[in-house]
């Protein structure tokens with residue numbers, strides 16, 4: 097089987113979308129949102145990891161139209177909650193509709209604001225934090241995430257590879273530099289044990305092992 101065939105096979109078997117998730121993706125297209133949400137496979141990987149640690153309180157940075165948030169909140173117990181941060185009013189409006197249609201509005205708090213200021217004002221502990229917004233400030237998001245995360249909690253970050261730009265030495269743009277420094281921190285910080293799942297554009301997964 098070729099790679100796309102294998103990927104389709106895995107998605108159809110392990111990460112099939114129900115009608116709600118498919119409709120949420122369709123609403124992204126209808127509202128002209130960029131197609132930069134996670135893939136169903138990533139959604140299922142995140143879902144499995146959250147279930148594995150019994151996550152109840154999760155923070156997401158970068159909501160877009162709510163696609164990943166729905167994968168996340170579905171992994172939580174009935175009293176579990178997700179806080180998700182989104183700077184764009186337009187994206188947030190689409191996400192709020194998505195949360196209504198998924199029946200999860202009562203368990204998701206969407207904060208319409210810039211990520212860093214919001215993270216700085218939050219109080220932990222969180223069981224898991226998913227970073228999926230702008231990449232240049234990732235080292236600063238890292239510092240806040242480590243403050244907010246409980247021991248045994250998960251730190252997740254999308255787009256590790258930045259479409260291959262991460263290893264292009266000549267690419268010194270701010271997003272690439274932010275991601276490189278974030279990856280270095282996650283890989284070398286003794287408080288974490290981390291790995292990269294080579295799904296789509298790369299998903300960094302880490303457990304905080306000590307304070």
Ligand SMILES: C[S@@+](CC[C@H](N)C(=O)[O-])C[C@H]1O[C@@H](n2cnc3c(N)ncnc32)[C@H](O)[C@@H]1O
Pocket residue numbers: 132133134157158159160161162163164165181182183184187209210211212228229230
């Ligand atoms: C890759 S998309 C998120 C995709 C979403 N997690 C999903 O998979 O469905 C990144 C989002 O982060 C938002 N964003 C970018 N910079 C931000 C910032 N500094 N603070 C808050 N949101 C930001 C963008 O508006 C965009 O909606």
